Structure formats: structure tokens, C-alpha cells
Amino acid sequence: MTLSRQQIEELIKGVSLTRDEEVTCDECLGDLAEFAERMLEGKSLPDGLRAVEHHLEICAECHEEYAALLRALKQAE
Amino acid sequence: MTAVGSVQAEALKELRAILYSRLRATLFGRISVDDALLDDFAQEALLKVLGSLGQFQSRSRFLTWATTIAVRTAFTELRRRHWKDVSLDQFLQRADTANEQVTKPQCKSDRQELIQEMYRIIDTQLTKKQRTALLAELQGMPLEEIGRRMGSNRNAIYKLTHDARKQLKKHLDSAGYTVSDLQIA
């Protein structure tokens, strides 16, 4: 098994961000609307949404969907 | 149709139109996305939203919440289509061969030890499922596509790779590497 340098970087970043408790993709999705609205309105995050922010740093798919959500919401404004 | 029924039908039509226009705004321009596909996504998203109404907790606008579901629905399907002909074994083998050609020689020696330790942990401390999911994720296969190929789902694969990262962190820690060592490296 070999990893490219970029994959090794990603893995190191992922390990350094790892917490004992993390929310899953479905839990992230459940809070994503509230998270996105707060970010768009520049409001501070309550502690409960910090886990979403952390998940988005680690999970490429949820991050991609979050970026797409922001595009859709900005367009709708 | 009763008056109430016709108001409901009108509201659903409106919701579907909003989901369509939001998906169009965020997906249009992708090579694989045309109006017919957007229409399918909007319809599937509408059904998912209606089926999940019990989960809406009014912590955001309803339409924002509905849009999160529409976006997830569309991306799940786009990923399924993109990866449909790829088997997990072949994918991992190909990625492995490609990496062998580019990475072996040029790791700096101060990092070499850390990287070797990570390889050792991956080889000896992870379960086969954890190792497969972690490597497939690192090589770029989406979690739900890994799940589809391992008889599992996106959420469970996230948990599997989370457990794999926790193992790596724990064993690197035992070998004397701190989080700040990792960040510097």
C-alpha cells in the first residue's frame, strides 16, 4: 500500500483534527441549515454547532454539499 | 379536488419549483447536468423533503432546510453515476500502482519516520474494514460509494474512518508523536 504525498498530508491533517466524539454525516445534515444561515448572517456559533464546523473540515462530501448549499442560498437572496 | 386539496397541490408545486431553481443555481454548468436531470432531482428531493417533515425542527427557515435535503439528494445521485463502473478492489489497486510510481523516492528523512510509523499502524492496527475504507477515502472515493461497495452506508463508513483516525492518533501518540508534531510535519 502506498499513498501519494498529498494523500499523506491529508491523512496527517485528518489525524491531527481527530476528536474522540465527532458527528456523523447525517447528524451534520440535520444541523446544516441552521449552521449555514448563521454563517451567512455572520452570527456566532452556539457550542452545539461547533461539531458541524469540525465535521465540514474533515468530511469532503459534506463540505462539497455545504459549498453547494451556500451557492444556492446566495442565489436565492 | 377539494379546496384544501387544491391549496396543498399548489403549495407542493411551488416548493418543487423553488427546489428546482435552487438546484439549478448551484449545479448548472456541470457537464453532466441538464434540465431533465435537474427536474428529476427536484422531484426526488420533493419526495425526500415530504418524507422527512417530522425531522424539521424550525431551527432554520423551512426552505433552507429543504434545500439541504435537495442538495444531498442531487450530489448522492451525481456521485453514484460518476462512480458506477468502478469496483473498489480495482480502484484501490490502480491508485496504489499510480502512487508507487510517484512517491517512493522523495520523502525527506525527518518525515520518513513519521510516515513509516503511519504505514505500520495502518497495516497492523486497523481492522481490514477500517483500512479499506480509510484508503478508499484518501484515494478520493466518496463515503457513500465506499459504503455501497462494502454493503454499508455513508454514515457507517464515516464512523469506520473516524475509528481508523482515532487508532492512528492513539498509536502515533504512544510512539511519541504529538498533535503539534503532526501539524509541523
Ligand SMILES: [Zn+2]
Ligand atoms: Zn460528512
